[in-house]
Amino acid sequence: DSGVTQTPKHLITATGQRVTLRCSPRSGDLSVYWYQQSLDQGLQFLIQYYNGEERAKGNILERFSAQQFPDLHSELNLSSLELGDSALYFCASSLDRVYSGNTIYFGEGSWLTVV
Amino acid sequence: AQKVTQAQTEISVVEKEDVTLDCVYETRDTTYYLFWYKQPPSGELVFLIRRNSFDEQNEISGRYSWNFQKSTSSFNFTITASQVVDSAVYFCALRERSGGYQKVTFGTGTKLQVIP
Numbered sequence: 333d334s335g336v337t338q339t340p341k342h343l344i345t346a347t348g349q350r351v352t353l354r355c356s357p358r359s360g361d362l363s364v365y366w367y368q369q370s371l372d373q374g375l376q377f378l379i380q381y382y383n384g385e386e387r388a389k390g391n392i393l394e395r396f397s398a399q400q401f402p403d404l405h406s407e408l409n410l411s412s413l414e415l416g417d418s419a420l421y422f423c424a425s426s427l428d429r430v431y432s433g434n435t436i437y438f439g440e441g442s443w444l445t446v447v
Numbered sequence: 448a449q450k451v452t453q454a455q456t457e458i459s460v461v462e463k464e465d466v467t468l469d470c471v472y473e474t475r476d477t478t479y480y481l482f483w484y485k486q487p488p489s490g491e492l493v494f495l496i497r498r499n500s501f502d503e504q505n506e507i508s509g510r511y512s513w514n515f516q517k518s519t520s521s522f523n524f525t526i527t528a529s530q531v532v533d534s535a536v537y538f539c540a541l542r543e544r545s546g547g548y549q550k551v552t553f554g555t556g557t558k559l560q561v562i563p
Contacts, residue, residue, distance in 0.1 A: 334494070365551075374555040375538065380548075387548050420490055431549055433480025433499060433542040438492035 338439035350411040357425030453554035470539030
């Protein structure tokens with residue numbers, strides 16, 4: 333158990349719909365990351381938050397948005413869903429209070445299927 | 448150019464064979480960190496090891512060992528006497544400072560299949 337909690341674990345929804353994925357980081361971790369992994373693909377970095385602020389953006393579509401709340405949990409919102417958005421979405425967290433290359437721990441992922 | 452290169456896309460070995468997964472990285476930082484993760488078929492990403500750029504000692508953990516060589520910018524991972532449970536995708540990752548924050552870059556992964 334990495335200590336990173338993601339909900340829901342599985343989600344099936346129709347095209348055009350909107351979903352929200354939720355992530356609770358490990359206790360004390362300030363950074364939250366979101367990754368997308370499509371079938372048999374690598375990890376696509378979407379976005380990183382640090383202590384409530386957006387820190388880095390990757391290949392995140394305009395239909396997707398995220399935020400990190402004051403209690404450090406994070407949500408990833410996916411809207412106008414398309415079949416190609418079906419993927420495993422990971423949340424990860426790391427301490428990052430100072431630059432020390434803290435380990436990034438991953439949640440179990442949220443399996444999204446768009447039908 | 449890829450900052451983390453895992454040139455082996457897929458590897459198949461027979462059980463009990465040794466196998467080495469290659470990872471080559473690129474950074475201008477003098478202080479950086481390298482990681483390996485395992486993703487079994489069930490999907491979760493499991494942290495295996497973290498190594499900082501100042502520690503070139505090889506690490507051994509059971510059947511797993513890691514060879515870090517700064518001279519060749521490589522951080523290779525060897526599984527000795529492979530088992531079916533080792534079948535997974537393995538990712539190498541690099542953390543470095545970039546634009547005032549700690550950037551992390553993952554390789555594209557190596558899929559290891561251990562055949563019984």
